Amino acid sequence: MQKDIGSHAPCATSPAGPGQLKPTPKEVYIEPTNRCNELCLTCPRTFFQREPEADLTYEAFVRILDQFPGVERVVLHGVGEPLLAHDLPAMVAEANRRGARVLFNTNALALNRRLAGQLVDAGLDELRVSMDAADRETYRAIRGVDGYAKAMRRTEDFCAHLGERGALRPRVSMFFMAMRENLAQLPTVIEAAGAMGVGTVVLQRLVYFDKGLAVAGQSVMGEVGAEVDRLLERCEQAALSAGVELVGTGRRPAERDEPGRRPGDDYPPDDKYRRG
Numbered sequence: 001m002q003k004d005i006g007s008h009a010p011c012a013t014s015p016a017g018p019g020q021l022k023p024t025p026k027e028v029y030i031e032p033t034n035r036c037n038e039l040c041l042t043c044p045r046t047f048f049q050r051e052p053e054a055d056l057t058y059e060a061f062v063r064i065l066d067q068f069p070g071v072e073r074v075v076l077h078g079v080g081e082p083l084l085a086h087d088l089p090a091m092v093a094e095a096n097r098r099g100a101r102v103l104f105n106t107n108a109l110a111l112n113r114r115l116a117g118q119l120v121d122a123g124l125d126e127l128r129v130s131m132d133a134a135d136r137e138t139y140r141a142i143r144g145v146d147g148y149a150k151a152m153r154r155t156e157d158f159c160a161h162l163g164e165r166g167a168l169r170p171r172v173s174m175f176f177m178a179m180r181e182n183l184a185q186l187p188t189v190i191e192a193a194g195a196m197g198v199g200t201v202v203l204q205r206l207v208y209f210d211k212g213l214a215v216a217g218q219s220v221m222g223e224v225g226a227e228v229d230r231l232l233e234r235c236e237q238a239a240l241s242a243g244v245e246l247v248g249t250g251r252r253p254a255e256r257d258e259p260g261r262r263p264g265d266d267y268p269p270d271d272k273y274r275r276g
Contacts, residue, residue, distance in 0.1 A: 024068050031078025032056050032085030038107055039144030041212030042132075042177055045079040046144065048211075058087040062094060071095075076104040083110035089118035096123030105130055105175060109147050111154040116161050124170040129155050129198070132177045134188035142182060142213060152192065159197035173200040179218040183231050187238035194242025201239065203232075203248035 033055040039046045065071065074095040076082050082104045085091070095102045103126035119127070131151065133139035139148035159172055174193050176186055190201050205221045208214040220228050232249045239246035 024070060026071060027073040028068050028071055029075045030064055031080060032076050032082050032088050032091060034080040035084045036081045037084065037109055041142055041144060042206060042214045044209060046212060055085050058090045061091045065095065065098065071100050074100045074102050082106055083115065089122045092119060092124050093122035101125045108151045108154045111158055116158050120167055127170045127172050129174050131174045131189055132182055134185035138182055138185060156196040172198050173202060174198050175202045175204050177206060178203050178220050179206050179213060180220060181213060181218055183220060186235045190235060190238040190244050191242050194244045200245040200247060
């Protein structure tokens, strides 16, 4: 089972030998499963040979965390869909118990009410829903399955569940993989996010690898021209009207100050490519 673990600046130390201290990372990425219920045309998993499908066990997860004393931020995703991992709520609870901020990206298709309650009870800090379309056809063309209505319904139900419980966590955001294929739909996604109670939409730029839709011609990075710039301006206007924070346009700095921030609260993520 592959474990997608990344690290950033040190925040704690562990023994490395007599008179020496070895720095340990304050942020780790751990993949709970490499299974997925979508076939996204922007994801390497869809196109390249991979190891056999498997879930990380809770016991193995604990052994991994034990290697990172003082970890402040645990990101529970890789190329698989985290909600398919059998032990995901227990993993969230264990990382939370150790004082870490816990989050992951998801396509939300498996986010039923029972699992939603378990994740809230476990102390999940942030749920990031990958939503790259504003209609059924575009969703299916990008993500390989007919899941638009279900993903939106499950996200809306989750926000309603938080409201019913009066829960402030997890914070819910949407991640939109921006391409020339779908950028015109982002204002509608922003409006829908605001209507269901999602507070933040993150525009995630495509990292391409010359397969499927992950090709240079779809990229909106760099010199994008007047048409894309006008679209981004429309997105900002839509976000203002919907009361949604829009992050990642490159046109203005993101607002990061937030009451009650915890260690490891850096947002948006610094990893260039994450999907749900």
